[in-house]
Amino acid sequence: MSTSHFQERSVPAAQDGLSPASPSVGSASRGANALSSRITSVLSASYADLEIRDVLETLDARGIRNTAETRRQIRLDVQKEVIQCNGEIVKDFGAVAEQLKRIGTAISSLNKYCADMRGHIAAANRETGPVLEEATSLMTQKKQIETKQQILDAFNTHFTISEAESTILTSTAEPVNEEFFQTLTRVKRIHHDCQVLLGTEDQRLGLEVLEKSSRQLNTAFQKLYRWIQREFKDLDLENPQINASVRRSLRVLAERPSLFQSCLDFFAEAREHILSDSFYAALTGSSSEAQHIATKPIEFHAHDPLRYVGDMLAWAHSATVSEREALEVLFISEGDEIKRSIQAGLESEPWLRSEENDEIFDGRKALNQLVSRDLTGVARLLRQRTEQVIQSHEDATLAYKIANLIGFYKSTFTKLLGAASEVLEVFTALEGSAMRQFRGNMRDHVAAVQGEIAVAPADLSTPDFFEDALQMLKALAKSYDTSIATADDQENAFQSVLTEALDPFLAGCETLYKGLPKPNSDIFAINCLLAARAVLSPYSFAGDRVREMEDTMGEHTARLVEYQHQYFTYTSGLNSLLEALSDISDSPETLKAIPTLEAFKPEALINSSQQLDEFLPSALIDAVENIKHLRNRKMVQDITEEAARQFCEDFEFVESKILAVDDLLYGEDESEEEPPLGIRDMFPRTSGEIRVLLS
Template sequence: MTSPPPRPSTSPLVSRKPVSGSSPSPSPSQGRNPVSLRLYKVLGAGFEDEPTKEALRTLSELYGATTANGTRATLVNGKATKEDHQDDFDSDDGDSEEDTSEERKLSLGPFLSDEVVAPTGAAAHARKNLKRDIDVKLAGSSRKFLSALGGVDQKLDALQEHITTMRAQCDQAHSQLQTTNDACKSLLDQAGNLRQERDTVASQQSILNLFLARFTLTSEEVTALTSRDVPPGKRFFAAMDKAVKIREDCRVLMSVDGPTKAGLDIMTATSSNLEQAYDKIFRYLTSEFQTLGRGNRDRERSVDPDANLEASPTLKEAVRRLRDRPELLSDALAVLSQTRQSTLLATFLDALTRGGPSGLPRPIELHAHDPLRYIGDMLAWLHQAIAAEREFMESLFGLGREGAGRMIGSVRKFEKGRMGEAEEWVGDMVDKNVGKLSGPLKLRVQQTVRSQESPILANKIANLLKFYELTVRRTIGEEAALSEALREMSDVSNKVFFDALEAQGRALLRVILDLNDAALAPPAPVQDHMQALRDILSMYDSSRLDDSSAPEAEEPVGNGAAESSADYGVERVLDVMIDPALEVCLTAAEEKKRIRPTWDGPVFVLNCLTYLQDVLEPYAFASTKRESLNAMIETRVNQLAEEHYQDLLKDTGLNVIVAAIESKPAGEPLSHVDTAQPHELSAVLQKFSTWLSGLEVMHSPRLARLAVQRLHSQIHQTALARLARTYQSICEEVRKPENRYEAASTLLGGQRPFGQIHLLRQIFGLGDEDM
């Protein structure tokens, strides 16, 4: 670039020149010369506005570029610049002249010089040739346009041709499409139909799928039901539930539509599946029962009856479901009861002979010498085992809390039909499980019972057995084997008790009483005997309290039966105990009487009888026996009273008169009878009077030996009353005219009680009422 350095040097010259040259010129020719006016106008016009500046810049570029490239181009460019410049002017002014434009160019110099740098030579050239340059340039440009457009024209022609061809082809294609479309119409229809069909099929399929899902088991479920690899559990039970549901639904459907092939198929398939499932449950239960029933896990030989006596939920569920197949369930339960039986038996024997860990609690048999404790311990063990067993069974059958078993002291009802099915199973199982225990138990109990000689102990054992018989019966029912065994044991012990009683009675009969013993009290052996009875009765009495204290708890029927049989029992006890005692007393009285006539037999017998009665006195249940004793006493008392009366008659001497009255022939006056002549009569009356003032009137020494004071006075009073009546009848006889007593009143009034009955009764201490 060589142009820039000269540009600054020239530009001040150029700029100074027009400014200095033009500024003086306008001042002289102000307002007149049109050229100068024009010039002023031009000069006045600003070139600072953007378009002008832009035009000038383009112009300068035109030339600028040429200077850089070559002289010719510079020239052209310079001209072009000028041209451009003028163009600008033209646009401003409309018509403009060469000169003005020339001048303007000069005047513009200073402006140009700042921006456009043109060599002075080129600028001059440019000023000259601007117009030509521009024309040339324009022509060149136009030619270029022409040639370019000619090419374009050609291309357009070709394009036109292409389009025409295309159009033809398009038309062809269109017509072809039209034909094809027509041809496809049926196909489309077909496709539409097919699509519809497909939709129908799809919906059918979904229905079928739903149906299958509802009415068939998935292979997984079938596996769960039938495979041995899947143990019974949630999955298994769910599959079972489904199978059952399917069958139900199917049955409903078939009941509406009649049997269909599908329905029958489904029924067959599910039923076989279900059967397999039941079989599986059966197998599962059987194996579980075999291990579970064994109690503890064979770790040690010491067995705990309660160890692991718990039914897992799966087990319970399995049992619940198998209840639909009772025959399978009962088979499985048979296995359980077998294992439980042997476990319980082993445990029982352990408790009997081995005791607890390290010997505590002690083995039950350690106390075999104490029969009550021995038997009591065994039975208590049994009771506890039954309770545990029952709980286990109830949990197995899912009879939990709501079952009647939890109520304290409640009595289970064992009537068939009134119990639920599960309850029956439970009862049955408990019965079976503990049934085997009755063997060893019975053996031991009977051995112990049989060796008892004391009726008291035998009775205690019998009561104990009776108590447990009742308890067990309430828990496992009357028909259970164990109840049966207990009843048997109870009977045996009862029999032993009565045997012992009878033996005692017989022993009592064999006792040889000391016949020389003058005592009138019951003999000592009888007293011992009765003491035993007393003990038994008091025991019985307390056991009776049990019955009466729990009447509500017991079934009315059972209660009544128990009561009557118990009463029967005590009746028998009384018979067995009292009868020999009576016999002993009576025979002893007879024999003594024979040997020692002076011995007071009747009083002795009465003493014995009242003693026996006294033993029975506190017990209401002994009333029957007491009644019969009372009757006997009554008779004896009457006899004794009669005897006593005769004695009194004899003592008072009245017997002579009485005999005379009774024996006198009819029609003969009494006074004519030897023994009743007035003199004799007077003597008798005197004797009577003497007797009346004696002690015996109030108190009989003989009767004083009666143990019961009440009887003494009773008999004595009776006798006295009769005596009074006899005296009265004697008085009446004496007063009768036909008996021909002279001064009968005087005769009678000579001695106390002066023929006055009421006086006599007063002396005797009797009331007048019964006169």
Template structure:
């Protein structure tokens, strides 16, 4: 028993000891609750006296009672507030129950209305979907008000703007998409829309046509803008409207081109530079050249402007229309051009100037043909070129006739040949004139035909006159005279191209005169060498030749071999060409050599009984060497 008490006391002491240790180990500065309690105690505990320590417990209890009374008072107010809230909640619950009852009653009464409202709400949603679809359909297949205004214009003369073509493209796109709409089963709507778009398209193209036509009508400086180019590409699908616009443009540009041409002729360029073309009317070549140079510069510009106008059009379909339009534009200058050129041609008398003008016309005819094919201008240039060619040939023929006419007569003949048998001055004048013309002709296109005509116009009457003037001369004089004239002509023409045939014909006539002169010279040599009787014997095949005839021949032959030129006809020395003189001499000497060979063979024939050592000591080869060696 005592042991148990001891253990209990030990345990209490241990517990007390632990508490005391715990209190001693406790650090008051870190114990917040203890600090708060001490702070509260300091508020009402004054001096540390015995009385105060004895009354401390009662004071703490009184303070606790006061605190509890305050808490009770505050809680009573809370309870009263909660009671009021509970009363309000009860009232609200009653009201809610009343409202619930009323709602259930109303719900029962408005069930049909709610169902109808739900149905209408669903219908509204469905209609909204349909409205969106319809709006999307209209936006896809109908024009908006701004687009409609762009297409038809807000005013009568409203200009075309770039957005117009976008709207027109949209109209065409809607028209094309209607085909897909028809394939989807909406044939009626598609057909109605297609019809409407067709009307829009026709109205828009009609407005575009009027605007383009008016724009082309007022073109002064060829200011072809991108809108006009685009308009022409759209109007190409309407051939009639397209043609009307082209005609209007061609009419306007024709008038402008004619006016500019007249201004260039009479007024010149801006400020007088360049000067008016007609100031050079006194110089036919420059005058006509300046007119054609102006046309050569202006007409390609018109072609380029037409190409710009049709830039976006299908070139394969409009090439003919483009060419016709260009022809019509440039045909306006035909009349003023033709009048001035014909005036120059009719007043000019100089053959070379007329020939130069004809070549100038031919040159520009070829140049213009590369730009403008067909039309009045091409025919006008052809007619002017033919007329100028005929005029210069007539002028040349007239000039040839005036040179070849005798001063006192009117027949075509040269002055009589002089004693030296050289060509007269008239021949030299005509050939010099021919040289001047041919020097110009060799520098132009188509010169072969020109050279042939010019040479025929001069040489043919000249040959006729030369032959007529030589007709009264003795044979040998006539031969020398004609040969000299032919040589002069032949040497003049030989240096020019395309003259081979004419030179050959002159050479043939020269050869004929050479044959005549050779015959006359050979006959003279035969007579002077007393070969006539001997040649007659040889020709008659007689074997006997008289010795006296042979001696006379040998005497004259020896003298002839010493000085062969002594027996040449004096007219032969008058031949102008040394080669012709040599030819006549050589051919005549060949005749003498041939006769001498026959005589030599007859004499050296033993059957004839001649003594060869006493006569004809020179062999035919020696005679030929003496006479024919250079």
């Protein structure tokens, strides 16, 4: 299309009525330049431009053909369309302008109305302003009053109790139950929280609440104190299910240490009377109260002093165990609650704290002290009855058995109540009284026996007074062994018994021993020591004394061996030979002098040999006969065998000297057909033969 357009435009240019030979050369030149510029412009145009492409697409959409007529009309048509569009726009803007006029009129009307409204509002504000200010003030006051009401309600809820709760807390007509403890806990919290009120600028309210809560607490604790006292009067400690409220009440009352201690004193006094009555009922079978005694009264066995005292001590022990178990439920089952309560009470009442003892409260120690106080009456009655038994009997063995029995129960009560218990003083006094009675009775008995000591028995057996003493000692040792004395002090404690019950009688036997000839004196001493050792050897606590006796018996045994040895040497005739050889050494010079000795001359040596032969057949029997009164057969055999062994050694010594002399004098001279008669020929017995005959 463009090509045709350029073609059509170029034709009229050449045929525009101007001849080529136009005289106007400058015009032609300018036309050529315009055309060239036109062509250059067309050629330089970018047909890839979006606007040109949109124009061409618009022309194609209109279906316009590229003709001369179209090219002439297109500009006019376009301008016409533009004018029409502009007319429509102007028409539309006229409608808009009309609407804007109407809007302006409406706006003016609205502005007028707004001005009127502002006037009315300002008038209304002027009229309602005071009312609004007053309403705002009232609302603020309402909020403040509501806040104060909330504070007051919170204060009343936390710092005050109702009349009903006050009645429960302070009225003695109301029971001590869960509500009482809950109310008491709340009042204690109020009393504690008053510190917050006292920290404010106005302390009047805090002081008033503190004073009121203090009065309520004091009244409540007094009520609790009286209630516990009433409960203690009817409290059955034999019941394993002791009222839990009593335990709780004691724990709470501990916050007032003075009331708590007063309550314990009251309880101890009440329990002392009850246990004393029970002990008296057990003793006599009668009581101030109507009771049925299922068992026989303890005094029914008063004829048996040891059983009588044992029954009383057993009853006291049983009562102590029961009392401790029951009170342990009351005071220890809550753990350290009572200790913490007493500590809190001492913090609120610091003037009650003792500077001497830093320990606030020891539950076990307090329990032991309370049980000891409960047993005061029983211990007093027990001491009276036991001392009557001790003083009314002169049997030393009985007094010592009673002392051991008391010592046994003393150690038991020490483990049960502790070493600081006051009850132990009673046992210590009774044990000391029984031991004094034992020593006094023993000294009287020894004094009586000393006047009866005359001579030892003919058979050298233990005297009757010593047998009786050993029987008594046996009973004392058995009693001491069953008393389970302290292991560290067993021997020392029993040593005093040996001093009183054995040593004086051994001294009496020693007096008899000194009046007897040998060997009867040593036999008698050994018999007495053997009897004493047989009594004491089963008991480990008498080990030192048994070893002392064995050492003493060893000394007497050695003297008996020496006596038997001398019997062998003198009776056999060997003694003269031993005396003759006492100064002879092993040198040849002294050995050659032996034949010249009086005892080794032929006649004397032959007599000694004959005397030895007569002695040997019955030597052992005769020797045993010398100590036949010794009660221990084995000792008789051992002593005789030891004496025979020493005799054999002496004979070997004599034999060795005889052989040495014969070898020295006759062994070197072998020229003679008949050698002279040697010492050995005159004393032919050998040591081997002696050992066989004396074995």
